[in-house]
Every structure is written in structure tokens, then in C-alpha cells.
Amino acid sequence: MPAAPSVALFTSDLRVHDNPVLNAASKGDGGVVPLFVEDDGVRATGFAAPNRRAFLADCLTDLDEALRSRGGRLVVRTGDVVEQTAKAAAAADARDVHIAGGVSAYAHRREERLRRALEADGRRLHVHDAVITALAPGTVTPAGRDHFAVFTPYFRRWQAERHRDVLRAPGRLRVPDGAGSRPVPRRRDVPGVSPGLAAGGETEGRRRMTAWLRGPLDRYAQRQDDLAGDATSRLSPHLHFGTLSAVELVQRARKAGGEGAGGDAFVRQLAWRDFHHQVLAARPSAAHADYRTRHDRWRRDEQEAEAWRTGRTGYPIVDAAMRQLAHEGWMHNRARLLTASFLTKTLYLDWRLGAAHFLSLLVDGDLANNQLNWQWAAGTGTDTRPNRVLNPLAQAKRFDADGAYVRRWVPELAGVPGLEGGAVHQPWKLSPAAARAKLDYPEPVVDLADGLARFKRARGGD
Structure with a gap:
């Protein structure tokens, strides 16, 4: 037979x-x-x-x-x-x-x-x-529970667990007769694509992985939050579509990084991805409902929400990140955190609004990482400090000190006398007032102190 x-x-x-x-x-x-x-x-x-x-x-x-x-x-x-x-x-x-x-x-x-x-x-x-992940959801669990709700103890177990072996690509394949197929879709037939969207496919993913492991990985621990330096792997779309294996990437990063901080820091980020997948596997409702409710009564302000979506909040570091998202369909991880914090804790708008916008553009957008990272930023997820607020000015000073990232993505602020260096992050301080009036750039949608006070009142303290 x-x-x-x-x-x-x-x-x-x-x-x-x-x-x-x-x-x-x-x-x-x-x-x-x-x-x-x-x-x-x-x-x-x-x-x-x-x-x-x-x-x-x-x-x-x-x-x-x-x-x-x-x-x-x-x-x-x-x-x-x-x-x-x-x-x-x-x-x-x-x-x-x-x-x-x-x-x-x-x-x-x-x-x-x-x-x-x-x-x-x-x-x-x-x-x-x-x-899809390096370690299958449910492989490691805490005593008496079906999943880890805090990353650090999960990561300790994740590191100690033996991951499966990497498999070779198959040799010759034979497709039986009668397997009818439609034409393979082509990128050129898809309308509404971000102009700077990167190329996909396993060949491109493996090329990027090899280039990353051969050098930039070494400096990842020191440069991962440098917004203008763009010193992250940009492999997340390939992990999302599975053109790269998370198992292979973890093993190769460990080997390439040796005992160095770069390899360790990168592998930790891959573990975060697995962490979010095991949370969603155990709690599928976290895709749309608070993982840990704070009984928020989110504000509704479509004008502020649209300013955030279009990169017109008046806070250059936030606007730069949102414009990068629109242009590339991708955003630096540090920028994702600060834009999410701004929406949920400075504007006090519902995290689901932001998560939906990200999913409408992110090439690497998936439910586990997108929704649970948004919940982390909103304080309704796994963050052990749910009321932390990322101040966009402090973030800008720390991760874009010379303003290079802002000037790249908010070009109307580039080359303006008086906004050299880090001054570009606070264009409302430009003097005289006549100079400010000439800027094609909005005033801040909210005062940071007012937004913080409003958030603290809503959450009932710090």
C-alpha cells in the first residue's frame, strides 16, 4: 500500500x-x-x-x-x-x-x-x-498556577529550561498531483502600504540575522535604547511571521554573544516575547480586557487621540515616534513604550485605542506582544509598578539627547535657529514669540504636570 x-x-x-x-x-x-x-x-x-x-x-x-x-x-x-x-x-x-x-x-x-x-x-x-516561540507556552509554570504573571521569575525558569534542537531544512520535497493553488500574492497588489516598509521573507530574515549576530549584537546592551542610533535587530517582523525561528535565534545569539552583555540583553528580549505568549495562552481575554483591572474610567477625547495618531501632540519625541510608525510600519521599542505611556497616562485615554492603532500599522503586530505591551504601559498588565509614568521630556533627554531622532522624523523642527541640540525637544520655549509663531508645529496638547495630576487622581494616588 x-x-x-x-x-x-x-x-x-x-x-x-x-x-x-x-x-x-x-x-x-x-x-x-x-x-x-x-x-x-x-x-x-x-x-x-x-x-x-x-x-x-x-x-x-x-x-x-x-x-x-x-x-x-x-x-x-x-x-x-x-x-x-x-x-x-x-x-x-x-x-x-x-x-x-x-x-x-x-x-x-x-x-x-x-x-x-x-x-x-x-x-x-x-x-x-x-x-512560533522559543519555549512553548505552559512548558514552565509556577506552583499552583497555569502561567507566570511576573517576568523575572519566568525568565529564571526560561533560562534554565532546555530548548529543543534546531532542525535542518528538508532536502527534496514532492507535492502530490492534484494540489491546486491560487497564484502567490504579490506586494505590489496591496494598497495603502507604508512607504518605508521593509522587505519580508525568510531569505531577507536570515540575511538580517546573520548581519546582526556578526557585530551589532555585541553593543546591544549599551545601545538598545538609543533612538537615533537605531541599534536594535529589527528582526521582530521576521519572528512575527515565522520567517525566522525563535529557537534558532536564541541559540545562535547565545553562541555569538558568548557571555557578553549584548547577547544576554538580546536573549532577555526574546524571553519577553515568550513571556507574553504564555500569558495570552493562559488568558486569551487579555487581548481585549484588562489583565489586572485598575477600574479606570478612561477619558474620551477624539481630538487628542487624533493628535497622538498623526504625530501632532506638541511633544517632539512622541510625534517623531508616531511618524516613524506611519512611514515604516515599525517603531523602536523604547519609542513604543513612551508613546503608549503618553496616551494612557498623560492623556489618560484607553489603551485599547492605542493598541488598535498600532495593529493597523505595525508589520510585527501580534496580539500577544502588542496587547500585553500596551497593558504593561497602561498599568493594567504585568507591570509590578502599574502607576509608573514615562515623562516624554525625561525620556528624550536620556535617549535622544542631541535631538537627532526628532529632527529625522519631525523635519519642520530641523534647522530652526534656537532649536539646536536637545532644545528641539521643547520648541514652545523658543524665543521670541514671533519665532514660535512661524513654526508649523502645534503647542502641547496637555501640560505634563496637569496630565500627571489627572492620572494620579484617577488611579487614586501613586
């Missing part, structure tokens, strides 16, 4: 290197159907934002090329992911379907629906852990 083929259902693991899903599905002599479904359910949630669709198109094009170089090809379907996967499995007479485990409520529902549909047709679903 000939061996039956299997289906490798790609989700957030768009790579051939170190992919347990593709590795397991391609074992044996029956062949493999490498399948990606342009999921109606994802589009219905509003998660298919233009920047992520464009980056996804790059990833799928590159994945198809990688599979073809091995004798295979990517099979693309459109529609309901369960219906299309079941049809693809039936057409190939595949007995087994392999998929990476997800952490969101939607991913959990998808797995259960898919399992029921396949079992009803005599087929099996195999869910693989540690494909």
Missing part, C-alpha cells in the same frame, strides 16, 4: 529552516502538501492590515521559491481555513495535517474546528509546540 501524503499548514511559521511542521509533514515517501490559506477569519477580525499583508506577500513569495528549489511548491488557497484545509487534504488523500500551536483565542478555535473536521473525515491533526 503506497504511503499517504501529509499536509503542512503554514500559519506564523513561513520558513523552511527549523520548522517542525514542515519537517514532520515531509517525512516518509508519501509527499507533502505545503499549504497556506488566506484566511477569511483573519480578514474578518481586521488583522489583515496593509503593512502585514504586503510583508506576508513577500514571505509567501520567498517561501514558494524555497520550496521550489527543493522540488516542491507552495499551495495557496483562499477562504475558511478549516474548509480549505479539509479540501486540500481530501484532494491529496492525506491522512495527517500538521500545524504550529497558536496562543490566541482565534488560534485555539481554529485548532479545535480543524481537529473536528479532519477526524470526521478519518484524518488526524498534529499540533506542534515551540514553532
Whole structure:
């Protein structure tokens, strides 16, 4: 009896290197159907934002090329992911379907629906852990609880845990006859993309990873918060789409960084990503509800919210970050923290408003990291100091002392006499008043002291 083929259902693991899903599905002599479904359910949630669709198109094009170089090809379907996967499995007479485990409520529902549909047709679903994260959610837990709610004890256990081995990319692949496919989507067909959006795909991700590990990693601990220096890896989009393996990146960073501070600091950031995934896996409602309620009664002020979205708050460091987001579909992590703090604690506007805007633009936006980082900044998440406020002027002085980041992204303040160096962070101090009037730049939407006092009143003290 000939061996039956299997289906490798790609989700957030768009790579051939170190992919347990593709590795397991391609074992044996029956062949493999490498399948990606342009999921109606994802589009219905509003998660298919233009920047992520464009980056996804790059990833799928590159994945198809990688599979073809091995004798295979990517099979693309459109529609309901369960219906299309079941049809693809039936057409190939595949007995087994392999998929990476997800952490969101939607991913959990998808797995259960898919399992029921396949079992009803005599087929099996195999869910693989540690494909999207370095350590699978639930691998380490505190006594008596299903997840860690504080990062530091989680990180200690995470560091001590043995991560799985890195898998080689498969050699030759064979796709069974009859696996019909739609054309692979192309970036040029996606409207509304940020003009500075980076290229996607495993080839680009691995190029960036190699360049990062060969030098900049060494200086990461000293430079990670330097806004103008842009000294972060920019690998987050590749981790989000799975064009890079978190397991491989952790292992290679540890080896490249040795015992140095750069490698340690970078690996710690990768552990934060895993931490947020294990929180969301245990508490899927944290995607939209307070993880720890502070009983906030958030203000509503659309004018202030729009000033924040468009980078017109009157605080140059905040505005620079928001304009970088609009242009690149990406933002420096330090800038994400200070813009989130400004919205939630200086303006006292709902974190969900900010999280939604970030998800509309961020190429690396996913529910675990985006929503839980926003909750951390808002004080409704896992931060052990929920009432901390990041003062944008203090942040600017510390992380953009000479104003280079602001002048790059707020060009109307560049080259203005009297706003040289760090003075660019407080344009309202420019003298005389006639000079200020000539600036095409708004006055601050709120006084920082007033915003802080309002926040403290709302939270009932410090």
C-alpha cells in the first residue's frame, strides 16, 4: 500500500529552516502538501492590515521559491481555513495535517474546528509546540498556577529550561498531483502600504540575522535604547511571521554573544516575547480586557487621540515616534513604550485605542506582544509598578539627547535657529514669540504636570 501524503499548514511559521511542521509533514515517501490559506477569519477580525499583508506577500513569495528549489511548491488557497484545509487534504488523500500551536483565542478555535473536521473525515491533526516561540507556552509554570504573571521569575525558569534542537531544512520535497493553488500574492497588489516598509521573507530574515549576530549584537546592551542610533535587530517582523525561528535565534545569539552583555540583553528580549505568549495562552481575554483591572474610567477625547495618531501632540519625541510608525510600519521599542505611556497616562485615554492603532500599522503586530505591551504601559498588565509614568521630556533627554531622532522624523523642527541640540525637544520655549509663531508645529496638547495630576487622581494616588 503506497504511503499517504501529509499536509503542512503554514500559519506564523513561513520558513523552511527549523520548522517542525514542515519537517514532520515531509517525512516518509508519501509527499507533502505545503499549504497556506488566506484566511477569511483573519480578514474578518481586521488583522489583515496593509503593512502585514504586503510583508506576508513577500514571505509567501520567498517561501514558494524555497520550496521550489527543493522540488516542491507552495499551495495557496483562499477562504475558511478549516474548509480549505479539509479540501486540500481530501484532494491529496492525506491522512495527517500538521500545524504550529497558536496562543490566541482565534488560534485555539481554529485548532479545535480543524481537529473536528479532519477526524470526521478519518484524518488526524498534529499540533506542534515551540514553532512560533522559543519555549512553548505552559512548558514552565509556577506552583499552583497555569502561567507566570511576573517576568523575572519566568525568565529564571526560561533560562534554565532546555530548548529543543534546531532542525535542518528538508532536502527534496514532492507535492502530490492534484494540489491546486491560487497564484502567490504579490506586494505590489496591496494598497495603502507604508512607504518605508521593509522587505519580508525568510531569505531577507536570515540575511538580517546573520548581519546582526556578526557585530551589532555585541553593543546591544549599551545601545538598545538609543533612538537615533537605531541599534536594535529589527528582526521582530521576521519572528512575527515565522520567517525566522525563535529557537534558532536564541541559540545562535547565545553562541555569538558568548557571555557578553549584548547577547544576554538580546536573549532577555526574546524571553519577553515568550513571556507574553504564555500569558495570552493562559488568558486569551487579555487581548481585549484588562489583565489586572485598575477600574479606570478612561477619558474620551477624539481630538487628542487624533493628535497622538498623526504625530501632532506638541511633544517632539512622541510625534517623531508616531511618524516613524506611519512611514515604516515599525517603531523602536523604547519609542513604543513612551508613546503608549503618553496616551494612557498623560492623556489618560484607553489603551485599547492605542493598541488598535498600532495593529493597523505595525508589520510585527501580534496580539500577544502588542496587547500585553500596551497593558504593561497602561498599568493594567504585568507591570509590578502599574502607576509608573514615562515623562516624554525625561525620556528624550536620556535617549535622544542631541535631538537627532526628532529632527529625522519631525523635519519642520530641523534647522530652526534656537532649536539646536536637545532644545528641539521643547520648541514652545523658543524665543521670541514671533519665532514660535512661524513654526508649523502645534503647542502641547496637555501640560505634563496637569496630565500627571489627572492620572494620579484617577488611579487614586501613586
